[in-house]
Amino acid sequence: MRQGITxxxxxLLIINVVMFIGTLAIGNGQTFYQWFALYFPESEAFQPWQILTHMFMHGNLMHILFNMFALWMFGTAVEQIFGTKKFIIFYLLSGFGAAIIQVAFLYYQYNTGLTTLVExxxxxxxxxxxxxxxxYDTNWVPVLGDxxxxxxxxxxxxxxGASGAIFGILVAFGMLFPESKLMLIFLPIPVKAKYFIPAIIALDLFSALTGNSIFSPSNxxxxxxxxxxLTGFLLMYFWKKNERDKYRWN
Structure with a gap:
């Protein structure tokens, strides 16, 4: 595949860079976070538009560099197959799915602890x-434990961060180009995409459920x-199914 910039x-690169520059240039470095980061819905700082805007915000230079490199590297190949309109829709829906799952997980942690404390x-x-x-109240610690x-x-x-949307793109890349070989920078061993990408997702799931960070920062x-x-996989599954059904009936 041609590796230019589609x-x-x-x-998407331009929007992310502009938002990052705005974060650094406007206010005290926190203004854009207060406006555009995604807050927990129970917080007074939450606003509906944050469900969209959070995926164009980044925490620091390394955060945006890694995400934008991944967007270029994998997104270019996927967009060449999808076309621009379908690619943008896929990207945004993957980002929305990421936000929904993360917020649902936070609600689980919050409601579980709240119920325990009230009881x-x-x-x-x-x-x-x-x-x-x-x-927080230090008296909560012995009640809640771990x-x-x-x-x-x-x-x-x-x-x-754009990571949720990019993980959707990674899944699409793995399903479209399963035999492509990928490797980690610090572990230069080529592994086929059909094995590499599920392994990365499994490690993230392990980190989320156990609280043990392996490769990424603890936050x-x-x-x-x-x-x-997951959103990327479901989109790929149903889009492929619809294409097969359409071909069958035509």
């Missing part, structure tokens, strides 16, 4: 009030990666 990838005699109103201030960290961080979590939204990958 139109859809080019426009232990704590006031729900007081709990929410403390969390809204970005704090679940404390997930509960305490869920309410005030923010999500930024990575692993379930967003899994959600983007």
């Amino acid at each position: 139109d859809g990838v080019k426009h 232990a005699g704590f006031s729900q109103t007081d709990i929410v009030s403390v969390l809204s201030e970005g704090k 679940n404390f960290e997930g509960f305490a961080s869920a309410f005030n979590s923010t999500m930024v 990575t939204a692993y379930m967003a990666h899994v959600g983007g990958a």
Whole structure:
């Protein structure tokens, strides 16, 4: 496949770079985060448009560089098969799916901890009030045990980055080009895409469920990666099925 920059990838790169420059240039470095990062829906900082805008925000230079490199590397090949319009739709839907799965996971952590604390005699109103201030009560720790960290961080979590959408693109690449060989920078062993990509997704799922980070920073939204990958797989599955059905009836 020709490895230039296709139109859809080019426009996505431009939007991400402009948003990153805006983050650095406007306000005190936090203004864009307050407007465009995805906050937990129970937080007063949440706004509906953040479901879209968060996927064009990035935490630091390395974050955007890795994501944009992956977008160019895999997105170009996928867009050449899909066409620009279908590629953009696929990208955005994968990003939305990533956000939904990540938020659902946060709700699970939050509601599980909240129920445990209320059953232990704590006031729900007081709990929410403390969390809204970005704090926590040390008396919660022995009650929640290993679940404390997930509960305490869920309410005030923010999500930024194109990773969820890019994981959808990775899945599409793996299904379109299963025999292509890929490798990690720090582990230069070529592995076919049909094995490499599922392995990366499985590692992210393991990290999300256990809290043990293997390759990525501990604050990575692993379930967003899994959600983007799952959404990408479902889109590929149903689109291929519709194409087969259309061919059969024609």
